[in-house]
Amino acid sequence: MTTTDWTAGRIAAAVRDGEISAREVVDAALARIERYDGDVGAFLHVEQSGARRAAATVDNLPAAQRRTLPLAGVPVAVKDNVVTRDMPTTAASRILEGFRAPFDATVVARLRQAGALIVGKTNLDEFAMGSSTEHSAFHPTRNPWDLTRVPGGSSGGSAAAVAARMVPLALGSDTGGSIRQPAAYCGVVGMKPTYGRVSRFGLIAFASSLDQIGPLARTVADARLLYRVIAGSDPCDSTALEGDAGEGLDEAVSLNGLRIGLPREYFGDGTDRRIRSVVAHALDRLESSGARLVEVSLPHTPYAISTYYLIAMAEASSNLSRYDGVRYGMRAGGRDLLDMYETTRAEGFGAEVKRRILLGTHALSAGYYDAYYLKAQKVRTLIRQDFDTAFLEVDVIATPTTPDLPFRLGERETDPLQMYLSDIFTVTSNLAGIPSLVVPVGVADGLPVGLQWMAPPLADGRLLAIAELCEKTVAIEPNWPLGGTMS
Amino acid sequence: MMPAFDVIIGLEVHVELNTASKLFCSCSTQFGADPNTETCPVCLGMPGVLPVLNRTAIALAVRAALALDCQVHTISKFDRKQYFYPDLPKAYQISQFDQPLAEHGALTMTEDGAARRIRIRRIHVEEDAGKLNHLGERLGDASGSLVDLNRAGVPLIEIVSEPDLRSADQARLYLTELKTILSYLDISDLRMEEGSMRCDANVSLRPAGYTGDVEDLPRSEIKNVNSFRNVQRGIEYEIERQSNLLRQGGRIVRETRGFDDASGRTYSQRSKEEAHDYRYFPEPDLPPLVLAETWIDQQKRALPVLPDAIRQMLRAQGIPAREAEVLVQDRAAFGYWQEATSLVADARLVTNWMLSDVARLINAAGQGFASSAVPPARLAELLKLLLAGTISGRMAKEILEKMFETGERAPDLVQSLGLSQITDQSAIAAVVREVLQGNPGVVQDYLGGKSKALAFLVGQVMKRTRGQAKPELANAVLKEILEAEYGATTP
Numbered sequence: 008m009t010t011t012d013w014t015a016g017r018i019a020a021a022v023r024d025g026e027i028s029a030r031e032v033v034d035a036a037l038a039r040i041e042r043y044d045g046d047v048g049a050f051l052h053v054e055q056s057g058a059r060r061a062a063a064t065v066d067n068l069p070a071a072q073r074r075t076l077p078l079a080g081v082p083v084a085v086k087d088n089v090v091t092r093d094m095p096t097t098a099a100s101r102i103l104e105g106f107r108a109p110f111d112a113t114v115v116a117r118l119r120q121a122g123a124l125i126v127g128k129t130n131l132d133e134f135a136m137g138s139s140t141e142h143s144a145f146h147p148t149r150n151p152w153d154l155t156r157v158p159g160g161s162s163g164g165s166a167a168a169v170a171a172r173m174v175p176l177a178l179g180s181d182t183g184g185s186i187r188q189p190a191a192y193c194g195v196v197g198m199k200p201t202y203g204r205v206s207r208f209g210l211i212a213f214a215s216s217l218d219q220i221g222p223l224a225r226t227v228a229d230a231r232l233l234y235r236v237i238a239g240s241d242p243c244d245s246t247a248l249e250g251d252a253g254e255g256l257d258e259a260v261s262l263n264g265l266r267i268g269l270p271r272e273y274f275g276d277g278t279d280r281r282i283r284s285v286v287a288h289a290l291d292r293l294e295s296s297g298a299r300l301v302e303v304s305l306p307h308t309p310y311a312i313s314t315y316y317l318i319a320m321a322e323a324s325s326n327l328s329r330y331d332g333v334r335y336g337m338r339a340g341g342r343d344l345l346d347m348y349e350t351t352r353a354e355g356f357g358a359e360v361k362r363r364i365l366l367g368t369h370a371l372s373a374g375y376y377d378a379y380y381l382k383a384q385k386v387r388t389l390i391r392q393d394f395d396t397a398f399l400e401v402d403v404i405a406t407p408t409t410p411d412l413p414f415r416l417g418e419r420e421t422d423p424l425q426m427y428l429s430d431i432f433t434v435t436s437n438l439a440g441i442p443s444l445v446v447p448v449g450v451a452d453g454l455p456v457g458l459q460w461m462a463p464p465l466a467d468g469r470l471l472a473i474a475e476l477c478e479k480t481v482a483i484e485p486n487w488p489l490g491g492t493m494s
Numbered sequence: 495m496m497p498a499f500d501v502i503i504g505l506e507v508h509v510e511l512n513t514a515s516k517l518f519c520s521c522s523t524q525f526g527a528d529p530n531t532e533t534c535p536v537c538l539g540m541p542g543v544l545p546v547l548n549r550t551a552i553a554l555a556v557r558a559a560l561a562l563d564c565q566v567h568t569i570s571k572f573d574r575k576q577y578f579y580p581d582l583p584k585a586y587q588i589s590q591f592d593q594p595l596a597e598h599g600a601l602t603m604t605e606d607g608a609a610r611r612i613r614i615r616r617i618h619v620e621e622d623a624g625k626l627n628h629l630g631e632r633l634g635d636a637s638g639s640l641v642d643l644n645r646a647g648v649p650l651i652e653i654v655s656e657p658d659l660r661s662a663d664q665a666r667l668y669l670t671e672l673k674t675i676l677s678y679l680d681i682s683d684l685r686m687e688e689g690s691m692r693c694d695a696n697v698s699l700r701p702a703g704y705t706g707d708v709e710d711l712p713r714s715e716i717k718n719v720n721s722f723r724n725v726q727r728g729i730e731y732e733i734e735r736q737s738n739l740l741r742q743g744g745r746i747v748r749e750t751r752g753f754d755d756a757s758g759r760t761y762s763q764r765s766k767e768e769a770h771d772y773r774y775f776p777e778p779d780l781p782p783l784v785l786a787e788t789w790i791d792q793q794k795r796a797l798p799v800l801p802d803a804i805r806q807m808l809r810a811q812g813i814p815a816r817e818a819e820v821l822v823q824d825r826a827a828f829g830y831w832q833e834a835t836s837l838v839a840d841a842r843l844v845t846n847w848m849l850s851d852v853a854r855l856i857n858a859a860g861q862g863f864a865s866s867a868v869p870p871a872r873l874a875e876l877l878k879l880l881l882a883g884t885i886s887g888r889m890a891k892e893i894l895e896k897m898f899e900t901g902e903r904a905p906d907l908v909q910s911l912g913l914s915q916i917t918d919q920s921a922i923a924a925v926v927r928e929v930l931q932g933n934p935g936v937v938q939d940y941l942g943g944k945s946k947a948l949a950f951l952v953g954q955v956m957k958r959t960r961g962q963a964k965p966e967l968a969n970a971v972l973k974e975i976l977e978a979e980y981g982a983t984t985p
């Protein structure tokens with residue numbers, strides 16, 4: 008019995024029914040982390056004792072109570088930009104080295120309530136700024152499919168942990184593709200919910216108007232299971248949406264007559280031929296199963312990258328100002344206050360973070376605000392309207408997730424602009440606030456390829472249902488890395 | 495020679511709202527707690543926290559805006575004002591920049607009997623910063639600074655006037671009237687010494703013939719002055735300094751200036767070149783603030799009676815303007831007055847007693863009208879005895895003092911001190927006869943035409959009754975007996 012190969016749904020059912028103990032599940036997960044994480048580097052912190060305590064709590068519950076837990080005994084990894092009371096939270100930055108938050112993020116509290124076992128905190132690009140998880144201040148994470156390649160980012164640790172079957176579920180955060188791109192690179196399912204569907208309370212802010220926490224899993228059903236637990240309004244987050252997040256989650260959808268929009272701006276020559284081929288094959292299968300493929304246009308796509316980076320960097324420059332060495336985290340000495348600020352931030356932040364703070368500060372400066380930030384907000388509205396228009400014609404949109412297959416570590420470190428440009432297919436969902444989900448649909452040269460789905464705002468349930476049909480229709484037998492099968 | 499300048503003054507007043515909890519978290523706003531005990535992850539700016547708006551603070555701010563005749567916007571928004579300082583945990587203050595809560599208000603004050611309307615540009619809501627306590631005598635040689643974030647996140651409103659004030663006196667009048675109006679709204683403690691009301695003054699001089707926008711004139715912003723008196727002094731100094739500078743052919747630069755209480759001077763803190771670029775942008779963690787028109791109307795209808803209406807009412811009751819002003823400006827005094835006059839109809843009598851004897855006694859005891867050892871109902875009891883003639887004015891004063899000392903009620907004191915006035919005519923007549931018999935010489939003087947002698951005789955009657963005889967009665971009885979029994983003729 009290798010519970011590390013099981014889906015979260017199967018684990019939870021077995022633990023609820025008393026077939027296996029949460030302790031056995033967590034021991035297996037911790038053993039696998041122990042065995043493989045030296046190579047993969049998915050975790051920044053593994054919480055053995057806390058996870059075992061949580062398992063004991065689940066096991067000691069009266070059976071009737073345990074049966075109510077949707078994630079009974081399921082090991083979950085949490086991206087290290089989501090705060091946890093009993094573990095360090097660093098956002099992979101020196102400036103927060105050794106920091107422990109005095110409270111749990113809302114999503115973490117909901118995980119605990121649901122009977123999940125939080126096994127540790129996963130690696131990321133510092134403050135979620137990056138697409139490779141190489142920009143962690145502590146160590147890079149490697150792609151389980153090919154350890155010489157990056158897992159994507161910034162939720163690379165979470166995606167790699169799920170792909171390497173250290174955990175069946177992980178939380179990521181997605182500001183411009185940070186869940187979906189690593190999901191595609193690691194061959195797992197990753198979902199960015201509608202903005203406001205999941206509370207951001209306890210998520211270390213990168214770009215507040217774009218950030219959203221979401222699930223990573225090996226199956227769509229598992230992603231839905233995790234989403235159901237974490238979604239919903241939160242009095243601590245004024246941007247969290249009211250209303251029932253569970254509504255429509257069990258919506259039945261048929262491929263028959265389903266109008267799948269293919270935005271022509273996303274199917275250009277700039278995308279790796281191998282990715283185009285895998286995506287085309289998947290779309291063929293969906294079409295032959297009754298779906299209608301409809302070409303649509305999202306005309307403002309060419310402006311998406313500049314718009315996204317202006318807004319994200321401007322907000323980041325503000326959100327990261329609080330790391331000043333005064334109250335918590337790192338403090339470098341200094342002759343006086345100004346020197347202390349400067350030295351702390353110079354030593355505490357990595358190069359990519361500093362680059363973004365500088366650009367964002369510039370974009371908000373007197374005399375530049377109108378030309379940069381304000382203009383970007385206007386284009387953001389146009390991009391949102393592009394989607395509104397497209398969704399009048401189609402039920403859902405499908406696109407490639409990334410223009411490239413996972414690249415090798417170090418390959419892009421010297422070219423930040425190339426790195427930014429590779430976010431082209433994912434940033435638009437964040438700008439528009441719409442739900443978006445990546446499903447693995449094939450393998451090219453031994454590397455996974457994911458198809459990205461986008462749906463209208465609040466259609467998270469329908470998006471999951473469509474993705475599940477896609478998963479069934481485009482049946483792939485991924486040769487899961489690092490041994491093992493799916494069960 | 496008088497300088498050919500107009501003085502242009504605009505005031506920015508910060509008022510802490512007296513909500514139980516802070517603007518964006520549930521921490522207490524209690525003043526004076528141990529440092530950093532009224533804090534939580536949100537107001538400490540910990541990683542991952544988000545602000546949640548305190549709706550009560552908005553209700554209080556709207557009350558102020560309506561009382562100051564502002565237009566309250568149905569949609570306003572919050573922005574981040576960014577700068578680094580250890581008392582600002584997030585390195586930005588959540589404030590309102592280009593879409594404030596309310597705009598276009600006004601306040602009417604009285605200067606030398608004439609009404610003067612001062613426009614209010616805007617009122618916005620923002621969070622307060624914490625406090626730094628510098629170790630050592632002076633900031634310059636402080637060995638370190640301690641950060642206290644209890645105040646961080648306390649709700650503030652900033653009330654910005656138009657540059658309509660023309661003298662330091664007017665600035666003080668404006669502040670006094672503003673404080674008076676706000677004091678009736680129950681929205682703030684308004685204590686300058688505790689920082690719950692703070693004032694910055696913008697001062698510039700407009701040369702004769704200048705036709706441009708006054709906003710473009712170079713100005714000094716005098717920051718964080720701790721009393722109305724010092725605002726006035728700072729402005730006076732600044733007018734003097736700027737006009738001397740201009741007369742000597744110098745230039746005024748736009749700058750921030752501090753005020754030194756001891757010397758009464760302002761000093762440069764920061765010039766325009768060093769000014770912060772606050773990099774305002776919309777706060778992405780808070781949705782726009784949307785207020786329903788009907789709710790705003792409700793708030794307007796629920797406003798208490800405001801000082802101007804109170805002044806009119808007092809005048810209608812015959813209270814002189816000067817006394818009325820004293821009552822209006824001290825809301826507790828007016829409350830005292832209202833209760834006392836609801837029990838004793840003679841409003842002028844109540845006013846006189848309150849503002850002379852009661853005021854003297856509470857001042858001596860370090861009390862206020864709200865905390866007076868003699869509450870309004872007790873004063874009313876005393877004044878009723880006076881009006882009924884049971885006691886004389888002099889007795890009433892004596893009894894009031896005893897009431898302050900002992901906490902006893904006036905009727906009880908009248909009894910225990912045996913102080914009630916003798917109003918029985920036959921009792922007084924007996925004393926009068928004794929006095930007349932004992933002072934034949936004086937009686938002869940009176941009969942001989944010295945009408946002054948009567949006063950001496952009245953005095954004797956009062957003396958014999960230990961002051962309890964009602965003086966008018968003693969006077970009347972004396973005359974009556976002198977006529978009837980001594981044959982005096984009415985002069």
